[in-house]
Amino acid sequence: MADITVRGRIALRAAAAASWASQQAGRGKGSMIGGLIALKIDPTIMDQLGRGRRTVLVTGTNGKSTTTRMTTAALGTLGRVATQADGANMDAGIVAALSAHQGVALAAIEVDELHLPHVTDSLNPAAVVLLNLSRDQLDRVGEINMIERKLRAGLARHPDTVVIANCDDVLITSIAYDHPKVVWVAAGSGWAVDATSCPRSGEPIVWEGQHSGTAGGEADGVGKHWRSTGTDFERPQPDWWLDGDDLLGPDGIRLPLTLALPGRANRGNAAQAVAAAVALGAEPAKAAEAAGTVREIAGRYRTVQVGAHEARLLLAKNPAGWQEALSMIEPGSAGLVIAVNGQVPDGEDLSWLWDVRFEHFEGVQVVAAGERATDLAVRLTYAGVEHTTVPDPLRAIASCPPGHVEVLANYTAFRDLNRDLEARK
Structure with a gap:
């Protein structure tokens, strides 16, 4: 001390x-x-705890906890790493994490996007990872272009910080576009609804060409090009991109990227985690291997036995996250439980449910659960999804046929379900 x-x-x-x-x-x-x-x-305690550390900050609307865990694993090839064990990503949680790891020279810290500017000022990080930016809780976060401008202004105060930015996300690219030290990663963007217009000019964004070099797994690093029709602003050429099961990078780097976690988005998260660790001096192959060992993040993705059911728990908190999580659902599952609450941490306005493309799940029993199960049931009805309504998530799981059940829940529904599962022990 x-x-x-x-x-x-x-x-x-x-x-x-x-x-x-x-x-x-x-x-x-x-x-x-x-x-x-x-x-x-x-x-000033955060400023003091940050001195002498080489810190990576990770932020974005979705994937913060997962990418922070992967970055921690990748940086772990260099030495001990300070990080949050519980994903508490605002000031108090960050201070708690740093104070619990005094004397540790490396840190990987998850940061709520609204807190990034002042946390960056306090910790003066070696690198900042920018994942994605989309509509979240409008009653807390507010208008998305306003957030983009605040993050852009905050990073401008730190020209020596290396920014690891997702060039497939229009808003993220705008934040990092003028920064002097950027590593561009083609991490993919499955949600473009919030970036139909240029954040710099207000004119339309035009998407051109075919997908390649993105988190979808195509090949040459060019990517699906996008550009603004109103100003000199377009998708940069990536420094890192995915080609099938491999991660490609500067100077001809090609690494196998084998992940324990499912989903296209997690491949993009891993690519940015590896790029961040390499920026701090990690050996690329070791960083990629370490990132691939991450299996569970605060209960997410784990499978638990609930009676005759093997329930896999997935978390989603906003339209982009829900769309990605729905793409992970195994078609052959015996059941799909969708649990939605509307408490303050979730955002009390659930109108976003109508932005999610709920698909037909032929052969899968769908159950609407959670405190706002009725709101969800109305949305599923309009989507043409046959379902039942069982508000209690545990009982909803029990109502499914025996076998593998996917459970997709928003924040407090996920938290409460994990609490109930622990109480059974």
Whole structure:
């Protein structure tokens, strides 16, 4: 704690005491309350904890936790890495993670997109990973182009930071386009609804050519080109891209990229994690191999036995995330439980349900669950999806035929289901 001020040390001791008391009271790990108290006593504590570290910040609408875990694994080939164990990505959680790993020279930190500018100011990161940007909770996050402008202005204050940016995402490209140090990754973009117009001119974005060199697995790094019709702004040539099961990079690098996690989006996440680790000096092959070992992120993607059912748990929080998660559903599953709540962390406005392309699941029993099961049932009815309605997720799983059941839930529905599953033990 040599670089921590006297006030900072008092703040950290108070935080540790609060965390201990929270644990003793059975209220969880206490990391959040500890971080909050530390910041209250010394508002500069994040700045102090960040000194002397080489930090990678990871942000975006979707995939933050997964990419942070992959980046942590890839950086782990260089040494110990400070990171959040629980995905707490706002100030208190970041302070808690850094204070728990004092003396660790490397850090991979997940950051809520609204918090990125001031966290970047505090930690002066070696690299920032920009994944994607799309509509999230409108009652919290607000208008998407406003967020793009704030992130662009925040990064402009840090010209020495290396930005690892997804060139297939129009809004992300706009954030990084003028930055002096950018590594472009063709990580794919399955959701273009929020980028139909240029964030810089307001004129339409035109998509041209065929997909290649994207997270979809095509080959030459050119990608499906897009450009603005109103200003000099177009998709950059990627430095890293995917070709089938391989990851290609600078200087002729070609690496096998074998992942334990499903889905096209996770291949793009892994590509950006590897690029970030390489930017900090990791050996590419070792970084790629390490990223591929990540199997579970705070309960996501895990399979649990629920009676006669093997339930795989998937999390989605906004239209883009739901669309990607739905693409992971195994067609031969015995059942699909979709659980939706509308609490504050989820966003109380569920009108986004109408933006998700719910498909017909022939041969799969679909069950609408969660506190807002009725709202979901209405949407499924209009989508032509035959379903039943069982609000309790555990009972919804039990209502499916025996065998493999996919469970897709939003934030608090996922959290509460995991709590109920743990309570059975």
